Amino acid sequence: xxxxxxxxxxxxxxxxxxxxxxxxxxxxxxxxxxxxxxxxxxxxxxxxxxxxxxxxxxxxxxxxxxxxxxxxxxxxxxxxxxxxxxxxxxxxxxxxxxxxxxxxxxxxxxxxxxxxxxxxxxxxxxxxxxxxxxxxxxxxxxxxxxxxxxxxxxxxxxxxxxxxxxxxxxxxxxxxxxxxxxxxxxxxxxxxxxxxxxxxxxxxxxxxxxxxxxxxxxxxxxxxxxxxxxxxxxxxxxxxxxxxxxxxxxxxxxxxxxxxxxxxxxxxxxxxxxxxxxxxxxxxxxxxxxxxxxxxxxxxxxxxxxxxxxxxx
Amino acid sequence: xxxxxxxxxxxxxxxxxxxxxxxxxxxxxxxxxxxxxxxxxxxxxxxxxxxxxxxxxxxxxxxxxxxxxxxxxxxxxxxxxxxxxxxxxxxxxxxxxxxxxxxxxxxxxxxxxxxxxxxxxxxxxxxxxxxxxxxxxxxxxxxxxxxxxxxxxxxxxxxxxxxxxxxxxxxxxxxxxxxxxxxxxxxxxxxxxxxxxxxxxxxxxxxxxxxxxxxxxxxxxxxxxxxxxxxxxxxxxxxxxxxxxxxxxxxxxxxxxxxxxxxxxxxxxxxxxxxxxxxxxxxxxxxxxxxxxxxxxxxxxx
Numbered sequence: 001x002x003x004x005x006x007x008x009x010x011x012x013x014x015x016x017x018x019x020x021x022x023x024x025x026x027x028x029x030x031x032x033x034x035x036x037x038x039x040x041x042x043x044x045x046x047x048x049x050x051x052x053x054x055x056x057x058x059x060x061x062x063x064x065x066x067x068x069x070x071x072x073x074x075x076x077x078x079x080x081x082x083x084x085x086x087x088x089x090x091x092x093x094x095x096x097x098x099x100x101x102x103x104x105x106x107x108x109x110x111x112x113x114x115x116x117x118x119x120x121x122x123x124x125x126x127x128x129x130x131x132x133x134x135x136x137x138x139x140x141x142x143x144x145x146x147x148x149x150x151x152x153x154x155x156x157x158x159x160x161x162x163x164x165x166x167x168x169x170x171x172x173x174x175x176x177x178x179x180x181x182x183x184x185x186x187x188x189x190x191x192x193x194x195x196x197x198x199x200x201x202x203x204x205x206x207x208x209x210x211x212x213x214x215x216x217x218x219x220x221x222x223x224x225x226x227x228x229x230x231x232x233x234x235x236x237x238x239x240x241x242x243x244x245x246x247x248x249x250x251x252x253x254x255x256x257x258x259x260x261x262x263x264x265x266x267x268x269x270x271x272x273x274x275x276x277x278x279x280x281x282x283x284x285x286x287x288x289x290x291x292x293x294x295x296x297x298x299x300x301x302x303x304x305x306x307x308x309x310x311x312x313x
Numbered sequence: 314x315x316x317x318x319x320x321x322x323x324x325x326x327x328x329x330x331x332x333x334x335x336x337x338x339x340x341x342x343x344x345x346x347x348x349x350x351x352x353x354x355x356x357x358x359x360x361x362x363x364x365x366x367x368x369x370x371x372x373x374x375x376x377x378x379x380x381x382x383x384x385x386x387x388x389x390x391x392x393x394x395x396x397x398x399x400x401x402x403x404x405x406x407x408x409x410x411x412x413x414x415x416x417x418x419x420x421x422x423x424x425x426x427x428x429x430x431x432x433x434x435x436x437x438x439x440x441x442x443x444x445x446x447x448x449x450x451x452x453x454x455x456x457x458x459x460x461x462x463x464x465x466x467x468x469x470x471x472x473x474x475x476x477x478x479x480x481x482x483x484x485x486x487x488x489x490x491x492x493x494x495x496x497x498x499x500x501x502x503x504x505x506x507x508x509x510x511x512x513x514x515x516x517x518x519x520x521x522x523x524x525x526x527x528x529x530x531x532x533x534x535x536x537x538x539x540x541x542x543x544x545x546x547x548x549x550x551x552x553x554x555x556x557x558x559x560x561x562x563x564x565x566x567x568x569x570x571x572x573x574x575x576x577x578x579x580x581x582x583x584x585x586x587x588x589x590x591x592x593x594x595x596x597x598x599x600x601x602x603x604x605x606x607x608x609x610x611x612x613x614x615x
Contacts, residue, residue: 021452025461029468147593149544151551151567152585155574159582163575170574251459255548259571270552273467285464292457 007304007311015297022289026282027071033278040278043084080286081279085272093283097265101287104264107183107257108249114188115195115245120238122192123199128226130204138196146193150252154186154259171261183260187252191245195238202237206230239303246295250288349601353536356594364410373401375408375561384577394579396570405561406584412562413591416473417542420480421535427481428488429524429531435489436496437519447493453486462545466554476555480542491534495527529606536599540592547588563588 030037038055054060059067074081080093088096126138145153161182162170169179206212207230215225254266261267265284272280304310344350363370373391379399387394393402435446453461465479499505500523508518549555550564558565563584570580 017448018452018455021456025456025464029464032465032468034470143596144589144593147540147596148589149547149551149564149592151548151564152588155567155571155581155585159574159578163578247457247459251457251463251548254459254463255552258552258568269463270554273552273554281464281467285460285467288460289457292460293455296455 003308003311004304008301011297011300011304015293018293019290022286022293023072023075024068026286026289027068029282029285030278040276041081041084043089044086075286080283083272083277083280085275085277085280088277093279096268096280097283097287100263100265100268103262104253104257104266107180107187107262107264108253110180110184111187111191111249111253112245114184115191118188119192119195120199120235123196123238124203124226124231124234126196126200127203127207138200142193142196145189146197148190149255150186150190151255151259153189154183154256157182157186158259179260180262183256183262186259187249187256190252191248194241194245194248198238198241199234203230203234206234209233236303236307239299239306242302243296243299246299247292250292250295254288343605344602347601347605349597350605351601353594353596353598353601356590357598360410360414360591360594363407364414367407367411370407372404372407375400375404376559377401384573384580386577387579393583394577396566396580397573397577402566402580402583405566406563406587408561409563409566409584410587410591412473412556412560413543413546413588416477416480416546416556417539420477420484420542420546421538423477423481424485424538425488425531425535427485428490429492431485432489432492432494433496433519433524436493437500437515437523439497439500443493446489450486450489450493453483454490456483456486458483458541459545459548462549463552463554466549471553471555471557473556473560476546476549479549480545483545484538484542487538488531488534491530492527495530496523499523499526529602533599533603533606536595536602540595540599543588543592543595 030040033040036051038051038058038060041054041058042050059070062070078094080097083089083091083093083096122138122142126135129135158170161168168182170182171179207226212225212230215229216222220229253264254269256262257264257266258270265288269281269284269288271277272284344354377400379395382391382395382399383397385391385395385399391401391403393406396402396405431446431450435443435450461483462479465482466476469475469479496519505518505522508522513521546555547562547564547567550562551568552564553568556562556565566584567581567588570577570584573580
């Protein structure tokens with residue numbers, strides 16, 4: 001276990017520069033906006049005095065490294081600035097995000113569950129019947145769902161189940177347990193394609209190994225060979241991609257929330273972009289990025305826990 | 314007869330000359346026998362042809378507003394119907410091909426250039442140079458591509474060049490990683506050493522010996538990269554952070570069409586299908602080429 005601990009510490013140290021890159025990009029965003037950065041941080045109806053106040057508060061007259069330093073300091077203290085959009089002027093960005101966070105987490109948790117509970121069995125099914133009609137249909141299905149942009153999949157599901165069959169609500173704003181079904185399926189399905197393919201190819205690889213042949217020749221029932229012995233090793237590559245999945249899920253959540261008006265952080269980001277509410281955009285991107293980085297970290301640790309070879313490498 | 318002789322010599326010299334030319338000839342020969350490559354290539358060729366021919370095809374003006382013809386269903390006059398502003402959906406889909414393909418291929422081009430130059434330098438020189446560049450590559454690789462692109466696009470404002478810039482910045486790290494890994498192994502090979510002994514400069518060795526040997530995986534990745542770039546571009550446009558409002562783009566058409574999803578499903582259906590087919594085409598070509606060129610690369614994608 002000592003090696004696992006040192007591995008975790010090493011990974012934690014590696015995550016720090018990535019988090020700094022994230023803060024730097026979010027900081028830089030302000031300077032990429034056309035025109036005076038101070039103007040991006042004041043409400044549309046402002047006086048020259050307001051602009052001057054913002055300039056003073058954020059230190060726009062200081063050298064850039066001082067500005068970055070104070071930006072980091074404010075971030076460290078949880079100060080993400082306040083909204084400048086007419087409807088929400090003056091609201092603290094951090095509290096807006098905290099309010100939306102549970103909705104996004106809920107959506108991603110159910111999406112992830114759908115993705116793995118669909119992808120893993122489908123991948124095993126496909127691998128055990130390699131080149132059969134069933135395998136081929138699964139492969140074509142994954143090819144299409146993988147290529148399909150999540151907003152288009154969302155719109156299709158919305159048209160079918162919401163508009164045509166009228167089984168499910170098309171908007172997440174209504175609330176209730178049924179409103180999460182369509183967004184979660186949309187989010188889960190695209191990723192399930194990747195999981196299925198990973199699971200299939202890794203199962204095929206493991207099934208060819210000597211220890212499996214040996215178990216079979218000893219007369220173990222096929223079910224036991226597959227589910228007790230082959231599964232364990234075949235799952236490893238799937239665990240590796242969990243990190244990538246989380247990155248995908250965060251990006252996907254932004255798009256899917258917009259499609260179904262699901263009131264999470266993604267929707268907050270998109271609305272803020274539309275309304276030129278710059279502090280909110282910055283805050284959301286920052287939180288989402290940290291989310292992904294931590295997700296990657298957890299995936300790395302899970303992987304090291306499952307596969308001892310990784311910690312020693 | 315003489316002409317044919319000459320042509321044959323030429324073909325043979327192409328085949329034995331190795332390096333870049335050989336790689337290209339081999340890809341062409343083996344690709345023809347792979348179903349995925351053929352289907353993918355046909356789709357892409359059709360899309361490129363449509364994109365190039367859009368100005369000369371007898372299409373309605375994609376930006377022409379016609380309030381008398383709002384939300385008309387598909388007919389012989391409007392093959393894909395009209396949208397809520399009375400614009401011809403078919404014409405907008407075809408013009409959208411231009412936008413998507415141009416943005417995606419330029420973005421992949423820039424990503425390739427940044428990634429190849431940085432990855433090659435890092436892998437070839439090693440040491441401190443490698444340490445710094447590889448660190449940067451890893452940073453960008455770990456950072457979620459779509460968020461990065463969204464951040465840049467949101468800050469820079471909606472314009473085609475800004476979308477290209479945003480995608481390039483967020484996507485180059487994959488090429489950098491790939492190139493660095495290849496360069497690390499190839500620089501140890503004997504022909505590199507021989508070339509160095511003959512007095513070739515670093516630049517020459519890097520671009521005439523190391524790079525051509527990495528061509529196969531780069532081509533595969535570039536194809537999959539175009540598919541990813543189209544996805545990112547259309548998603549950005551869908552979210553309102555990509556192409557400018559008036560430019561016909563598939564992502565934008567889908568987001569505008571959502572308002573009338575119940576009474577006019579054709580406004581979203583047709584751009585969506587074409588978008589899916591195009592992405593599928595580039596994915597198929599990439600997957601097929603990977604099988605043709607290097608089976609070991611299976612499963613290597615972001």
